[in-house]
Amino acid sequence: MRFKETGLLGVLLALGLVLTISGGSLQVRDSNTGTVHTVNKFLRADNLDILAKNTSFFAIMAIGATFVIITGGIDLSVGAVYCLAAVCGAMFLHHFGPRGEGAGASPWLVVPGAILVCVGAGMLCGLINGLGVVLLRVHPFVITLGTMAIYRGVAFVMTKAQAFTAFPPQFTDGLIRYKIMWGDTNLYPVPLIIMLGVTVFAVWFLKHAVNGRYIFAVGGNEQAALFSGLPVKAIKLKVYAFSGMTAGIAAMIMLGYYGSASSDAGKGYELDVIAAAVVGGASLAGGRGTALGALLGALIIQMIGNGIVILNIDQNYSQIVIGAVIVLAVLLDRINSTLREKRLARAAQSARLSRQDET
Amino acid sequence: MTPLHILRVLGLAGLATLFATGCGKSTNQPDSQTSAKSGTKSEYTFALVAKSQSNPVFQAARVGAEDAAAGLSKKLGVKITVLWRTPNEDDAQKQVEYIEQLVLQGADGISVSCSEAETLAPAINRAVDQGVAVMCFDSDAPASKRFCYHGTDDIECGHIIMRELAAVLGPGKHVVAIPGGNQNARNLQNRIKGALDEAANYPNITIRGVYYSKEVPQDAAARIEEVQTANPDIDGWGMIGSWSLFTDALLKWEPGKVKIVAMDALPAELPYLTKGVVQKLYAQQTYRWGERSVELLADKVILGKNPANVMDYSELPPVTKDDVQQYEQNWKKWLRQ
Numbered sequence: 152m153r154f155k156e157t158g159l160l161g162v163l164l165a166l167g168l169v170l171t172i173s174g175g176s177l178q179v180r181d182s183n184t185g186t187v188h189t190v191n192k193f194l195r196a197d198n199l200d201i202l203a204k205n206t207s208f209f210a211i212m213a214i215g216a217t218f219v220i221i222t223g224g225i226d227l228s229v230g231a232v233y234c235l236a237a238v239c240g241a242m243f244l245h246h247f248g249p250r251g252e253g254a255g256a257s258p259w260l261v262v263p264g265a266i267l268v269c270v271g272a273g274m275l276c277g278l279i280n281g282l283g284v285v286l287l288r289v290h291p292f293v294i295t296l297g298t299m300a301i302y303r304g305v306a307f308v309m310t311k312a313q314a315f316t317a318f319p320p321q322f323t324d325g326l327i328r329y330k331i332m333w334g335d336t337n338l339y340p341v342p343l344i345i346m347l348g349v350t351v352f353a354v355w356f357l358k359h360a361v362n363g364r365y366i367f368a369v370g371g372n373e374q375a376a377l378f379s380g381l382p383v384k385a386i387k388l389k390v391y392a393f394s395g396m397t398a399g400i401a402a403m404i405m406l407g408y409y410g411s412a413s414s415d416a417g418k419g420y421e422l423d424v425i426a427a428a429v430v431g432g433a434s435l436a437g438g439r440g441t442a443l444g445a446l447l448g449a450l451i452i453q454m455i456g457n458g459i460v461i462l463n464i465d466q467n468y469s470q471i472v473i474g475a476v477i478v479l480a481v482l483l484d485r486i487n488s489t490l491r492e493k494r495l496a497r498a499a500q501s502a503r504l505s506r507q508d509e510t
Numbered sequence: 511m512t513p514l515h516i517l518r519v520l521g522l523a524g525l526a527t528l529f530a531t532g533c534g535k536s537t538n539q540p541d542s543q544t545s546a547k548s549g550t551k552s553e554y555t556f557a558l559v560a561k562s563q564s565n566p567v568f569q570a571a572r573v574g575a576e577d578a579a580a581g582l583s584k585k586l587g588v589k590i591t592v593l594w595r596t597p598n599e600d601d602a603q604k605q606v607e608y609i610e611q612l613v614l615q616g617a618d619g620i621s622v623s624c625s626e627a628e629t630l631a632p633a634i635n636r637a638v639d640q641g642v643a644v645m646c647f648d649s650d651a652p653a654s655k656r657f658c659y660h661g662t663d664d665i666e667c668g669h670i671i672m673r674e675l676a677a678v679l680g681p682g683k684h685v686v687a688i689p690g691g692n693q694n695a696r697n698l699q700n701r702i703k704g705a706l707d708e709a710a711n712y713p714n715i716t717i718r719g720v721y722y723s724k725e726v727p728q729d730a731a732a733r734i735e736e737v738q739t740a741n742p743d744i745d746g747w748g749m750i751g752s753w754s755l756f757t758d759a760l761l762k763w764e765p766g767k768v769k770i771v772a773m774d775a776l777p778a779e780l781p782y783l784t785k786g787v788v789q790k791l792y793a794q795q796t797y798r799w800g801e802r803s804v805e806l807l808a809d810k811v812i813l814g815k816n817p818a819n820v821m822d823y824s825e826l827p828p829v830t831k832d833d834v835q836q837y838e839q840n841w842k843k844w845l846r847q
Contacts, residue, residue, distance in 0.1 A: 179742055198739050205732050208812065307598055313845070314756050316778050328762070337762075390659060409728045411760035411778060415564040418599065418726050460733075460740045465720065 223437025277395015327407020668704020
């Protein structure tokens with residue numbers, strides 16, 4: 152593991168420790184046996200399960216955003232893509248739901264169909280963003296700012312301000328909200344599993360796939376990458392499509408878990424997603440960022456929100472606390488980076504000196 | 511004189527003409543209003559400026575306003591047109607822009623649901639000063655020159671929700687939480703105040719907290735799940751705003767284990783009643799918001815009548831399991847489905 156992520160992991164563990172100790176405990180009655188037992192408010196299965204589920208949407212999108220940020224771009228439309236993908240999926244699922252015209256269709260068609268609609272819609276939106284960036288040669292900030300409004304507008308027109316509900320249970324309870332028992336506690340592990348799956352793929356891709364290394368090359372120095380013969384345009388196109396795809400995956404989880412979608416879904420998520428990527432170590436200048444960092448960044452932000460509830464901090468102060476801890480986390484991370492660079496510099500200097508001594 | 515000079519003179523003359531026409535129009539506006547009040551006009555334009563396009567309660571208000579306009583047009587023998595000017599999302603600044611545009615377009619009356627009363631009040635006052643009748647619905651701007659407010663009595667609504675929750679919870683010690691929605695919305699703050707004041711009458715009820723979130727269903731549901739998990743001793747929710755019930759995430763809660771009394775009776779909320787997860791809903795008369803707005807504006811502008819009460823409160827009827835079918839039918843009409 153790189154030192155970078157160890158620093159974030161340290162922040163995460165410190166936060167967890169503070170919440171475990173300061174959050175205190177509470178008494179819970181076992182619904183089966185009726186016995187009362189004491190549990191830690193933070194460090195218990197159902198709270199961690201909810202924390203993982205709440206993190207999953209942002210972490211998955213932050214991984215996509217990190218890919219874009221590594222190339223030196225930005226995707227402001229990620230919240231709107233999430234919304235549009237969710238709305239498309241919701242309309243599809245509503246159609247085949249118990250109150251829809253297609254009720255009774257085989258779940259073997261409906262469930263994969265819904266996944267395909269969500270992920271496909273997200274990917275298509277991302278592809279349009281990529282085409283805008285590559286073909287129009289306009290700064291991604293401007294392109295994605297425009298598409299953000301367009302996608303949200305399309306979602307609004309499609310839904311006519313209606314929330315779509317009543318989805319086939321095979322998609323909700325049977326898949327995304329699939330329940331397992333942990334003692335007498337219900338846990339919903341699917342969002343966590345999908346999040347880990349996306350992270351593992353992204354970590355492998357960025358580290359070991361040739362195209363993954365190209366992404367860093369484009370972000371590090373686009374001109375140099377171009378002159379080295381790298382297909383810069385194709386790489387950018389794929390990166391934006393991937394970002395859209397991750398928004399589609401997050402939308403799919405949201406649909407399955409909450410069982411509804413409307414045109415205000417994902418409002419303001421773009422900032423949370425970019426914040427998670429940046430806390431996770433992605434450099435807005437390009438050339439730097441990791442998928443694991445994005446996951447940890449999203450987890451830190453969600454953990455702060457969870458901590459505010461656990462510690463019963465007045466909700467009016469929540470935004471201040473969240474903002475302050477984000478700044479603190481980034482600051483600690485920067486200190487870590489500086490120390491690492493100094494250590495490396497010292498090591499290089501001592502190596503030089505030892506070589507000089509040898510000669 | 512060179513051609514350039516001639517062009518400049520012509521340009522200046524054109525500008526002067528435009529300026530004079532503009533001034534003339536502005537001075538004529540009060541006359542047009544006067545004639546409106548005396549009933550000599552045959553066409554009237556009223557506008558609804560709601561908080562957000564994406565909230566179905568405002569779509570119902572829009573249908574109510576359009577239905578009322580059609581009915582009153584026949585009854586009064588005039589043509590009443592309803593304009594719908596509502597931002598996609600809560601945005602007080604955008605609402606101000608819409609009001610300003612409507613005044614310029616010559617609207618006769620405006621009914622507005624204020625996202626932020628303080629931001630809207632100066633725009634409302636300017637519109638009234640220019641002779642446009644302005645009222646508020648759903649969310650009031652009491653410090654403005656609006657001629658009346660129609661909607662829920664928010665403080666009383668908070669009292670009702672908490673009183674009913676106390677009744678549903680029964681005797682014994684209880685811990686209750688309140689979802690707060692947007693911290694800046696005056697109507698929600700009033701409901702919270704009402705609920706907290708009412709809770710003070712029940713020494714057996716402890717309020718664990720008011721939990722704010724975005725007024726987006728998934729975000730609100732996520733917050734409630736988080737709070738309930740962190741505080742399993744909470745056995746009652748006084749939902750002065752029911753955004754979380756627009757998802758089906760809380761349907762998995764064991765019916766009756768945690769008692770819920772909530773606002774509104776939107777289509778997505780009705781399954782909660784059927785399943786017994788929510789004990790009672792209180793339905794705001796959202797279709798009536800629009801209908802009554804047009805009635806009050808027509809009285810004021812066409813008939814020159816002021817409302818009997820400046821605060822024209824609407825009913826807040828309870829909705830139980832038995833009323834689910836009735837409300838499903840109502841929504842089909844209100845949303846023109």
